[in-house]
Amino acid sequence: MIKIEKSKFSVFIQNLVGDFTVFAPVGEGRQSAFDEVADAESVNTALQNTVQSPKSIFFPQTEVLFTYNDGDVQIPEAADKPFFLWGVRACDARSIMLVDKVFGRAKQRPDDPAFEDPYWKAKLDTAVILTLACNEPASTCFCHWTGDGPFEQAGDLWAVDVGSSYLIESLTEKGKAVLERIENASPAGKTEAAEIDSLRTQAESYLGDLVDLSELKDRMKQMWDDPAWDDIAAKCVNCGACAYACPTCHCFDVQDEGKKGKGKRIRLWDACMFPLFTKEASGHNPRGQAADRVRQRFLHKFSYYWDNYGESLCTGCGRCIYVCPVNLDIRTVVKRFLDIDAAV
Ligand code: SF4
Ligand code: SF4
Structure with missing residues (x-):
C-alpha cells in the first residue's frame, strides 16, 4: 500500500x-455520473456516489452494434485506449462483476462454452x-445486507481517503502496473492501517439495521400469488427509473434504424417495468399487469439470478430508492417478504 x-x-x-x-x-446530485475526464479538476471527489452508475461505460444506454449499407456490414472499431475508472464504490465494482457473469461468461448448461x-x-x-472506500455511506445504502460493505476490497486497485492523502493498494497485476507508475508516493505503514480500521468502523456505524437475506430467494417464490405484489404495484408508476439507475440491470432491446438497405443496428437499454417489455407480436402480453412486472423485477434480483449464479443481483447501492418518484423503497419490499414489520 502506498x-x-x-x-x-x-x-x-x-x-x-x-x-x-x-x-x-x-x-x-441527480446530474452526477461517471464521465471521461481530461484532468483532476473535473473530478468531483466529494460525492458519496453518482446517480448514474459506471455500468454505462461498459454497457452504454445506446450502442451501435454495426452499420450496414447494401450488404456491406461494418462493426465499430474498439476503443484505442484501455479504460481507467477512478473512484468506483465497492457496490458498483461488484455490480460490474455480476453483469459480467451474464455478458462475459454466461452458460446455458455447465458443459457449454461460455457466451x-x-x-x-x-x-x-x-x-x-x-x-474508493466509502467513508460516509448514504442513508439509502444497504450494501451490508447483500454481503458487501463500504470498505470491501474490489476492482484492481483499492483506495481510502484519509483526509489529506489517499492510501492505495493494488489487488491485481493490472492494478500493480498502474501503482508502479505513481510518482511522489510514500509507503504506508501501521499508522495508516490503524487509520483505515477507524474509518471502516465509523463508516459501518452509518449503515442501518442488518437484514439476513438468506431466506428471501425461496420466500419470494413461495409468495408468487401474494397480495403484497398488488400493493407494491399500486404504488409503482412503471417509469423504469429504478432499472435505468441500477448498476446490475442489463435488459436491452435491439433495433434497426435506417431505410433502403442503409442504416445501423443499435442495442439500447430496456426495462422489465415497462408495460411493452414482454408484449408479443400477437398482442398477448405475459406480464400485462403491473403486479406481474414488479414481481419480475424483485424475483430476478433475489431469486432467478441466485438460481443461476448463487448470489443476488442487488448490491445495496440504494440508487433505486433515490430515484423512485413514488418513494418505493426496495428495503421495505424485502422486509415485507421476510415478515419484518414494514409497510410498502
Ligand atoms: S436493485 Fe436498487 S439497491 Fe439493488 S443494485 Fe439495483 S439500484 Fe442498487
Ligand atoms: S422507479 Fe419507482 S415508480 Fe418507477 S418503475 Fe421503479 S419502482 Fe416503479
Whole structure:
C-alpha cells in the first residue's frame, strides 16, 4: 500500500490520461455520473456516489452494434485506449462483476462454452478499476445486507481517503502496473492501517439495521400469488427509473434504424417495468399487469439470478430508492417478504 498526497492527485490523473481513457465521478446530485475526464479538476471527489452508475461505460444506454449499407456490414472499431475508472464504490465494482457473469461468461448448461458479448468484453477486459472506500455511506445504502460493505476490497486497485492523502493498494497485476507508475508516493505503514480500521468502523456505524437475506430467494417464490405484489404495484408508476439507475440491470432491446438497405443496428437499454417489455407480436402480453412486472423485477434480483449464479443481483447501492418518484423503497419490499414489520 502506498500513500499519495491529495496535492499530487492532479499529477496522478495526468499521468494516466496519456495511456488510458480516464473516467471518474463528475457533476452534482441527480446530474452526477461517471464521465471521461481530461484532468483532476473535473473530478468531483466529494460525492458519496453518482446517480448514474459506471455500468454505462461498459454497457452504454445506446450502442451501435454495426452499420450496414447494401450488404456491406461494418462493426465499430474498439476503443484505442484501455479504460481507467477512478473512484468506483465497492457496490458498483461488484455490480460490474455480476453483469459480467451474464455478458462475459454466461452458460446455458455447465458443459457449454461460455457466451462472451464482444462489445462488453472488449471494454472490460483491458479496463483498470480503482475502488474508493466509502467513508460516509448514504442513508439509502444497504450494501451490508447483500454481503458487501463500504470498505470491501474490489476492482484492481483499492483506495481510502484519509483526509489529506489517499492510501492505495493494488489487488491485481493490472492494478500493480498502474501503482508502479505513481510518482511522489510514500509507503504506508501501521499508522495508516490503524487509520483505515477507524474509518471502516465509523463508516459501518452509518449503515442501518442488518437484514439476513438468506431466506428471501425461496420466500419470494413461495409468495408468487401474494397480495403484497398488488400493493407494491399500486404504488409503482412503471417509469423504469429504478432499472435505468441500477448498476446490475442489463435488459436491452435491439433495433434497426435506417431505410433502403442503409442504416445501423443499435442495442439500447430496456426495462422489465415497462408495460411493452414482454408484449408479443400477437398482442398477448405475459406480464400485462403491473403486479406481474414488479414481481419480475424483485424475483430476478433475489431469486432467478441466485438460481443461476448463487448470489443476488442487488448490491445495496440504494440508487433505486433515490430515484423512485413514488418513494418505493426496495428495503421495505424485502422486509415485507421476510415478515419484518414494514409497510410498502
Ligand atoms: S436493485 Fe436498487 S439497491 Fe439493488 S443494485 Fe439495483 S439500484 Fe442498487
Ligand atoms: S422507479 Fe419507482 S415508480 Fe418507477 S418503475 Fe421503479 S419502482 Fe416503479
